[in-house]
Amino acid sequence: MFYLSKIEHKLPLPPSRLVLPIREAIHMELEKLFLDKVIANVGLCISVYDIRSIDGGFIFPGDGAPTYTVVFNLIMFRPFVGEIITARLISSDSDGLRLTLGFFEDIYVPAHHMPYPNHFVEDEQGKRVSSSEESTTNSVRKGVWYWDFNEQEYPIQETDVIKFRVQNVSYPQIPVEQPKESKPFAPMLVTGSLDHDGLGPVSWWCAEEIEVDDE
Numbered sequence: 427m428f429y430l431s432k433i434e435h436k437l438p439l440p441p442s443r444l445v446l447p448i449r450e451a452i453h454m455e456l457e458k459l460f461l462d463k464v465i466a467n468v469g470l471c472i473s474v475y476d477i478r479s480i481d482g483g484f485i486f487p488g489d490g491a492p493t494y495t496v497v498f499n500l501i502m503f504r505p506f507v508g509e510i511i512t513a514r515l516i517s518s519d520s521d522g523l524r525l526t527l528g529f530f531e532d533i534y535v536p537a538h539h540m541p542y543p544n545h546f547v548e549d550e551q552g553k554r555v556s557s558s559e560e561s562t563t564n565s566v567r568k569g570v571w572y573w574d575f576n577e578q579e580y581p582i583q584e585t586d587v588i589k590f591r592v593q594n595v596s597y598p599q600i601p602v603e604q605p606k607e608s609k610p611f612a613p614m615l616v617t618g619s620l621d622h623d624g625l626g627p628v629s630w631w632c633a634e635e636i637e638v639d640d641e
Contacts, residue, residue, distance in 0.1 A: 427509060430475055430499045431468050435459075436482075438491040449477060452496055460500060464613035466597040469504030470530060503530060505592045505616060513618075515584045520546055520567045525588060525618065532612040535590060539619035543574045590618035 435456075443451035453474060460471040478497040485492050505511060513525035513533060522540065525533040537546075548569040572579045582588070594617040601611060 427503060427505050427511065428472065429469065429502045429504055431465075431502045432478070432497065432499055434495065434497045436493055437496050438489070438493045440491055444492075448480065448483075452480060452494060453477060456496070456498060464597070465502070466613070469502035470614060472501040472503055472529070475499040475501050505595060507592055507594065509592045510589055511592065511618075512587055512589050515582060515586055515588060518569060518571055518582065520548075520569065523571065523582065523588075523620075525590065530616075532614060533590070533616045533618055535618045535620055539593065539617075539621055540571055541573045541575075541620050545572050545574060545579075546570070547572065588620070590620055593617045593619045 437452060437455060437459075439451060439455060443455060446454070456474045456477075460474065462471065464470050476499050478499065481495045483492045483494055511527070513527050516524045516526045516531060518524075520537070521534075522537045523535040524531070525535065527533070546569055548567050571582045573582065574580075594615075596615045596617070597613060598611070598615060600613075
């Protein structure tokens, strides 16, 4: 889930930072540039781990800031496909679930990766929709997903702690134009699964213990 990524970067250091020791000043500037940012195919930057080397300090014509060549390590968040991660529910709609790790919230479990059998209940109308009916509609509606198991209905709620399996990690390109009603752009998307394959029938749900008949 977490990795050290070695990066080399040419860093112009603002003159206001020059009153500080050079290593401290560069560390602060690197955090400003990279912290909480996504680097495509590398992941989300969690922290600047260390600085390996600092070279240069040249001032180029017409520029009042010295430029350094810095080699450093970043702590990156990048889950791998097949990894099982624990998260919490942010929202639920007819498309599926959105989960959060606290520091990363662009995790989506689509409807076809929900535990089967299941059904969806709309918030406003309280209308029950089966998984087969859900796949035939294009409208997105807020509501609650239920897992149907042993003739019982188990809601997936915001109080639940959920284990999901990573299916895909993608880095979408920044759109030139984005419709007003579309979801906010996310530079890194994690797609997860709550289906039974490999997880066992109840291991995705940590909210409470459920007795399962092995037969």
